[in-house]
Amino acid sequence: MTDFAPEAHGSADPDPDETKPDLYGAMWERQEQRAPELIDEARKRRETVDRLFQELMRVPVGRRLGLVRQLRFRSLDFMDRLLEESHAGQLADPARACELARMAARLATLFEGDKAEVATVLLARAFSLAGNARRLELRPQAAEALFAKAARFLAGSTERAFYCRAVALLRWEQGRTDEAEALFQHATVLLACEGREREAATCLLLLGLMFHEEMGDEEALVLLVRGWSEMDRDARPLVTLRGGLALAACLAEAEQKERARGVLREAWRFFAEVTDPQEMTRVYWREGRVLARLGERDEALHVLESVRRQLIAEPSPAEAALVSLDLAVELMESGWAGEIEALAESLQSAFPMAAAMPLVAESLRAVAILARRGESGVQRSAENTAAGLRRMYRSYGLRIRPLPFA
Numbered sequence: 001m002t003d004f005a006p007e008a009h010g011s012a013d014p015d016p017d018e019t020k021p022d023l024y025g026a027m028w029e030r031q032e033q034r035a036p037e038l039i040d041e042a043r044k045r046r047e048t049v050d051r052l053f054q055e056l057m058r059v060p061v062g063r064r065l066g067l068v069r070q071l072r073f074r075s076l077d078f079m080d081r082l083l084e085e086s087h088a089g090q091l092a093d094p095a096r097a098c099e100l101a102r103m104a105a106r107l108a109t110l111f112e113g114d115k116a117e118v119a120t121v122l123l124a125r126a127f128s129l130a131g132n133a134r135r136l137e138l139r140p141q142a143a144e145a146l147f148a149k150a151a152r153f154l155a156g157s158t159e160r161a162f163y164c165r166a167v168a169l170l171r172w173e174q175g176r177t178d179e180a181e182a183l184f185q186h187a188t189v190l191l192a193c194e195g196r197e198r199e200a201a202t203c204l205l206l207l208g209l210m211f212h213e214e215m216g217d218e219e220a221l222v223l224l225v226r227g228w229s230e231m232d233r234d235a236r237p238l239v240t241l242r243g244g245l246a247l248a249a250c251l252a253e254a255e256q257k258e259r260a261r262g263v264l265r266e267a268w269r270f271f272a273e274v275t276d277p278q279e280m281t282r283v284y285w286r287e288g289r290v291l292a293r294l295g296e297r298d299e300a301l302h303v304l305e306s307v308r309r310q311l312i313a314e315p316s317p318a319e320a321a322l323v324s325l326d327l328a329v330e331l332m333e334s335g336w337a338g339e340i341e342a343l344a345e346s347l348q349s350a351f352p353m354a355a356a357m358p359l360v361a362e363s364l365r366a367v368a369i370l371a372r373r374g375e376s377g378v379q380r381s382a383e384n385t386a387a388g389l390r391r392m393y394r395s396y397g398l399r400i401r402p403l404p405f406a
Contacts (some may be wrong), residue, residue, distance in 0.1 A: 049081050061099065068103045069110060076118055079107050083122065086129045090136060090406030091238065097406075098133035101126045105149075124153040124163060129406075132166045135173065136402050143170050161190035165203055172210050173402055175394035180210060201230035205243040206405070214387060217250040224250060228263070237273035238404040244270070245286040252293035264290055279404060281310045285323055292326070297334045304330060312346075317354040318393040318400050321347060324360070325386045328367045329379050337371035340364055356392060363389075 052073055059067055067073070086100035105126040108119035127150035134143035147167050154160050168183035184207040191200035205227025212220035224247040233240040244267030251260035264287075274280045288303035304327040311320040324347055328340045344361035351357050363385045370378045393400055 045075075045077050049075070049077050052078055053081055053085070056103075064099070065103060065106055068107055073107065074110055076111075076115060079104050079119060079122060082107065083125055083129065086126075086133070087406060090129070090133055091404050094133040094136040098130045098137070101130035101133065105130070120153060121155050121159070124150045124155065124159045126150075127153070128159075128163045128166050132169070132406055135166070135170050136404070136406070138399060138402060140170060140174060157190040157194050158196070161187040161194070161196075161199070161203075164190070165206070168206070169403055169405060173394060173400070175391050177210060177214050177391075181207065184210070197230065198232040198235075201227050202232075202236065202239070203227075205231055205239065206403075209239075209243060209246055209403070212246045212250060213390065216383070217253045220246065221250045221254060233270070236405065237270040238279065241267055241270040241274065241283060242286065242403070245283070245290055248290045249286070249293055252290060257294055260290070260294060264294075276404075278314065278401065281307055281314075282319075282401060285311075285319075285326075289326055292330050292333075297330060301327070301330050301334060308343075312350050315351070316399060316401070317347075317351040317357065318389075320350070321357065321360040321389060322386050324364060325367070325382045325389075328364050329382045332367065332371040332378055337368055340368035340371065344368075356389065360389065 056064055056067060056073070082100050082104035086097045086104065089100070090097040105123055108123050108126065111119040127146050131143045131146035131150060134140075134146060147163070147170065150163050154163055164183045164187040168180045168187065171177070171180035171183060184203050188200045188203040188207070191197075191203060204223050208220045208223030208227050211223060224243060228240075228243055228247050231240070231243075244263055248260045248264040248267065251257070251263060271283070274283055284303055285307040288300050288307060291297075291303060292300035304323060308320060308323045308327055311323060324343045328343055331337060331339050331343075341364070344364040347364075348357055348361050363382075367378060367382055370381065390400070
């Protein structure tokens with residue numbers, strides 16, 4: 001045995017594992033040799049796409065859809081660029097974002113072979129982006145038509161989640177909250193299964209915002225806590241800010257005031273990200289509600305009165321009516337119930353032809369009567385009235401500024 005062992009060892013085939021480092025080493029050496037070439041190719045493709053995009057943007061809007069049909073624009077890299085630009089510009093310029101997404105959709109129909117298969121998958125994203133842009137423009141029927149087109153090309157969990165979340169926002173703004181809830185939940189599950197936990201958390205925050213607006217603080221609190229703690233807050237600062245203010249309001253209502261103040265301080269960090277004055281008005285409105293629940297009534301009154309004046313001046317009658325209900329509660333709590341009827345008169349004077357304004361005025365007068373009688377539950381009554389008005393406004397397509405999300 002002793003003499004045989006060395007011979008057997010020497011004649012055995014080499015261990016396959018011992019050859020792997022050499023094979024891998026050769027492979028990595030070839031990749032390293034090609035790396036400068038690959039980097040240069042990628043740079044040239046990027047420069048070509050940049051040049052073509054700038055050329056397209058210099059052409060008048062009415063001619064761009066025709067121009068993009070030319071052969072030199074027919075690359076998946078260029079289609080990706082159109083989609084990226086559409087996504088990045090949704091909040092700042094939704095009309096342009098929709099146009100870019102529609103050009104990407106037009107381009108997708110021109111490919112052949114393997115590229116056509118890839119481009120067809122991207123059609124769902126293109127139509128979803130276009131639909132969300134129309135939502136942001138307060139054009140729900142146009143958004144509906146584009147989302148219907150997107151649904152025909154859905155493939156894969158990520159695209160389905162993107163689509164479901166976008167349609168959920170539209171359904172919420174249409175007052176179809178049961179459908180919105182189901183879509184938000186489905187998007188959350190799809191994203192979680194794909195390992196995109198932070199995006200799933202963003203869906204939870206959006207659902208929490210809807211519950212906070214439509215159903216009350218208790219239903220919203222758990223969703224807002226999870227969304228706020230698990231999402232990437234820096235990725236979407238405007239939604240983060242709205243979510244933080246809603247969470248602070250819910251915590252204050254639940255008598256967790258120190259925790260509410262902590263969330264409010266964190267939310268303030270995102271104020272600098274708001275560049276649209278009209279969106280800032282809505283942010284201050286939500287901050288005023290938080291301050292009221294924290295017991296800082298003088299400051300809350302000042303903020304809500306200022307917001308109300310700005311919404312009347314815009315004009316946004318639906319939102320001016322809603323903030324008037326918030327202000328009425330604070331006037332009552334601060335001992336100024338006698339001022340509430342003046343809110344009703346000024347609203348009717350500012351918007352004599354606005355739908356449902358007589359109902360709002362009567363609701364404000366009812367709050368004033370309850371306050372004079374010293375009745376309890378005035379705040380809950382006002383909140384219920386506001387939720388009902390919000391649903392009515394949305395059902396009839398009256399203007400409420402859409403959630404800034406893309």
